[in-house]
Amino acid sequence: MKLGMLTACLPQWDLDTIAKWAAGQGYQALEVAVWPGTGGRDFEASHLPVASFGEKEADETRALFDKHGLELSAFAYYENNLHPDLDRRGEIRTHLKHAIDAAQLLGVPYVGTFVGRDWTKPVADNLREAERILPELVEYAGERDVKIIVENCVMEGWHPDGYPGNLAYSPELWEWMFGLGLYLNWDPSHLTWIGIDPVETIAPYIDRIVHAQAKDVELRPRDRNRYGHFGPALDRTGNPWDMGWWRYRVPGLGQVDWSAVVDRLYEAGFTGTLSVEHEDPVWGGTPEKVTQGLEIAHRTLRPLIVA
Template identity: 70%
Template sequence: MKLGMLTACLPHWSLERIATFAASTGFERLEVAAWPRVGGREFEASHLPVATFTDEDAAATVSVLERTGLGISALAYYENNLHHDLERREGIHAHLRHVVDTAAVLGVPYVGTFIGRDNTLSVKDNMALGDRMLPALVDYAGERGVKLIIENCVMEGWHPDGYPGNLAYSPELWEWVTGLGFGLNWDPSHLTWIGIDPLETILPFAKHIVHAQAKDVELFPAKRNRYGFFGKVDKGDDPWDMGWWRFRVPGRGQIDWARIVDRLYEGGFEGTLSVEHEDPLWGGTDDKVTEGLRIAHHTLRPLIARS
C-alpha cells in the first residue's frame, strides 16, 4: 500500500510545485487532476493538458516524477457520464477518452471518474442507460491498458433535492458497476454519512477495490433532526451544503482509520490510499490546504507499512 494525495485541492499550483510539496511531506503517489480547466466547480483542477498532450508534455511529467521520486497512482476526471444533456454528455466522454490516452502514454494504470446520473430518469432507467452507454468507455480504456475506476461519491449537489447524483453510492450498485467492468476507487467518507458502515464493505469487494481515497467526515445528528437525511431545503448558492455533516481531513472526523487500513490489508489491497482534501476548516488558502494535507499525512503514515 502506498500513501498518496489527489492534486485537485491545489488547483492553481503547477504539477511540479505540488510534486515538490508532496515529496517533501512524505507522500509517495499523486492522483493527478485532469479536468479540462480550473474552476468548473470547487475542487476541479487541470494539472495535465490531456486534450493536447504532447511528447514534450510527457517528457516534462516524467522528469518531475523522477526528480521527486513520486509515481502517479491514477488520473482523476470525476464527471457525469450519464448527463441528461446529450451534447454535454458527449463532451464529457470525449474528454474522458483524452484522459485515458494520457494515462496510457504515462503508463498510469487507472483513470477515476463517476457513473453520474440523468436526473430526468429513475435509478432503474439510469442503469438501463448505463448498460447501453458505459461499456464502450470501459472497452476504450481497456484497449489501451487502462482501467476506469469509479468513486462511490454520492454527488448529492448534482440533484436539485439532494438525492444521489452518482449511481455508485451503495454496495448494491457496486455489483452493477463492477459487472460493467469498472474498478472501485473506494472512499469511506461517503458511506459513513449515508448510514453504511465502510468497514463492512471492504472484504466483499476486495478484488474490485484497486484504489482508495482517504477523506473523513464529521456528522451533526442534532442538525439532521431538523433538516432530515437529504439536508436543507434552501441551500442558497451552495448545492453541496446539506447542513448536518461536513468533510474533514483524516484524523479530524469520525472514521477509524486504523481499522480501515487494517481491513484493507486484510483484503489484500496493494494500491494507493490517496488523500482527498475537501475539509472546509483547512481550506480557503494555500497555507491551510497544505497544513490539512500534513495533518492527513501525520494521521495515516504510521498505519501504512513502509516497503
C-alpha cells in the same frame, strides 16, 4: 500500500510545485487532476493537459515524477457521464477518452470518473442508459491497458433535491457497475454519512477496490434530527452541497476509524494507493491552509502504513 494525495485541492499550483511539496512532506504518490480547466467547483483542477498530450509531455511528466521520487497513481476526472444535456455529455466523454489516451502514454493504470446521473429521469432509466453507453468506454480503456475507476461519492449537489447524483454510492450499485467492467476508487467518507459501515465493505469487494481515497467526515446528529439524511428541503438555493448536518474533514478530524480502515485494507490484501482527498472547509480557502490540512492527514495516516 502507498500514501498519496489528490492534486485537485491545489488548483492554483502547477504540478511541479505540488510534486516538490508532496515529496518533501513524505507523500509517495499523486492522483493527478486532469479537468480541462478550473471551473465552478474547487476540485476542477487542471494539472496535466491531457487533451493535447503527446510523447514530449509524457517524457517531461515521467522526468518530473522521477525527480521527486513519486508515483503517479491515477488520473482524476470526476464528471457526470449521464449528464442530461447530450452536448455536455459528449464533451465529458471526449475528455475522458483524452485522459485514457494520456494514461496509456504514461503507463498510468487508472482513470477516475463518476457514473453520474440524469437527474430528470428515474434511477431505473439511468441504469439502462449507463448499460448502453459505459461498456464502450470500458472497452476503449481496456484496449489501452487502463482501468476506469469510479468513486462512490453520492454527488448529492448534482440533484436539485439533494438525492444521489452518482449511481455508484452503495454496494448494491457497485455490484451492478462491476458487471459493466468498472472498478472502484473506494472512499469511506461517503459510506459513513449515508449509514454504511465502510470497514465492512472492504473484504467483500477487495478484488475491485484498486485505488482508495482518504477523506473523513464530521457528523452532527442533532442537525440530522431536524433535516433527515436528505438535508434541507425548504431552501436549497444557497449551497446545494451543504446537507446541513455533515461536512468533509481531513483524515483524523472526523468519524472514520482510520486504524480499522487501513488494517482491514491490509488484511484483505490491498496493495494500491490510499490517496488523500482534501475537501475540508476548515483547512481550505488558501494554499497555506490546504497544505496544513494535508499535513494533518499525513500525520494521521503515515504511522498506519508499513514503510
